[in-house]
Amino acid sequence: MNHDDYRYFFGDIRAQPRAIIPAVGSPIFIGFSAEEQELCHELGNEPVKVFSHVGEQISNVRETFRSLFDGPPPGLKSPSSGKPRVGMQMWFHTPAFLVDLFRKVNPQVELVSSDPVMDELRMVKDPGEIELMRKAQSIAALGMDRTKQLLRPGVTGCEIATEVLYTMMKAGAEGTSTPIHINAGIRSCWIHGKVDRKPMQLGDLVVVDLTPQFEGYCANLARTFVLGDPNEVQRQLLDTYLEMHEATRRMTRPATTVAELDTIGEEICIRRRLGEYHLKGISHGIGLRFEETPASTIIPAHR
Structure with missing residues (x-):
C-alpha cells in the first residue's frame, strides 16, 4: 500500500x-x-x-x-x-x-x-480527519498571505515559492502534495503549473496554487492576483469567477453533485459571454491525497 x-x-x-x-x-x-x-x-x-x-x-x-x-x-x-x-x-x-x-x-x-x-x-472524513485538514488549510492560508506580501513586478516564481515553502513548513507542514504553482502572464492560462525564473511584469495575472500537508492530510488553496490595477478584461474575469465561487459554494451541500455545480458555473459564464472558456470538473475530493474520490476533474463518472 x-x-x-x-x-x-x-x-x-x-x-x-x-x-x-x-x-x-x-x-x-x-x-x-x-x-x-x-x-x-x-x-x-x-x-x-x-x-x-x-x-x-x-x-x-x-x-x-x-x-x-x-x-x-x-x-x-x-x-x-x-x-x-x-x-x-x-x-x-x-x-x-x-x-x-x-x-x-x-x-x-x-x-x-x-x-x-x-x-x-x-471518502467521508471523521472529525479527527477534518481537524487535521483544517490545520493543513490554515497553513495554506499562511503561505498565501506570504505570497501576497512578496508579489511585485520583477520578482520570480522561484523566489516566491522558496519563501512560501519555508513559511508553510515552519508552521508545521511536511511539504506539499504537489509542486507549488505560481503561473504569471500567459502561463496563468495553464490548468496545472510550475515555478520559473522569469521576472513578473506589471499587469500580469498571477495564479498561485498551494497544497501543504499536515500529518499526511492535504490542503488545496488557489488564488488569482493582478500585479497593479486590473484592466477591463481582467476585471470581467475576476468578477465572473467571484460570482461562480459564491453561487456554487451556496449550493455545495449533501446530495448535490459536481455536475450540478458545474452547470451553475457554466450558466454564469454563458451569461457573461465567457461560455467557451468554461472547464468542467469544478472541484474534487481531497484528504490523504491532493485529489481523491470524487475526482471529478479527471473522472467524468465522479461528476
Whole structure:
C-alpha cells in the first residue's frame, strides 16, 4: 500500500511504508533492518518482516504471498478466475514499474485495484480527519498571505515559492502534495503549473496554487492576483469567477453533485459571454491525497 493508505490504517507516516493485509488474520508489516526497533515499538505484537536491502525484500515478499495464497483463505471461496486477488492502490503515486514487477514475481495471484474499497472508506472524513485538514488549510492560508506580501513586478516564481515553502513548513507542514504553482502572464492560462525564473511584469495575472500537508492530510488553496490595477478584461474575469465561487459554494451541500455545480458555473459564464472558456470538473475530493474520490476533474463518472 502507498503512504496515504498506510497512514489511514496505521496512523504512521514513513518514507517507504509496506504492509500486507490478508483477508483473514493480522496485517504483516514490512520494513528494512534500520526500522526494526521503531516498527516493533510502534506496532507491539504485530508481525514484522525485516529485510536488509530492496532485492531481499522483493524476494521475501514473493515467498510471503506464496504462503498466504496457497489456496483460498479459510472460509472464502476461490475466485472464478482461479487466482486469489491482491488489491494494490493504483493512483498517482504508485510507480508503474513496481506494479509490473509485482505481477512478474507473483504470477499466482491476480493483481487488481484496491481503490474501489479504499475510496469508499476514505471518502467521508471523521472529525479527527477534518481537524487535521483544517490545520493543513490554515497553513495554506499562511503561505498565501506570504505570497501576497512578496508579489511585485520583477520578482520570480522561484523566489516566491522558496519563501512560501519555508513559511508553510515552519508552521508545521511536511511539504506539499504537489509542486507549488505560481503561473504569471500567459502561463496563468495553464490548468496545472510550475515555478520559473522569469521576472513578473506589471499587469500580469498571477495564479498561485498551494497544497501543504499536515500529518499526511492535504490542503488545496488557489488564488488569482493582478500585479497593479486590473484592466477591463481582467476585471470581467475576476468578477465572473467571484460570482461562480459564491453561487456554487451556496449550493455545495449533501446530495448535490459536481455536475450540478458545474452547470451553475457554466450558466454564469454563458451569461457573461465567457461560455467557451468554461472547464468542467469544478472541484474534487481531497484528504490523504491532493485529489481523491470524487475526482471529478479527471473522472467524468465522479461528476
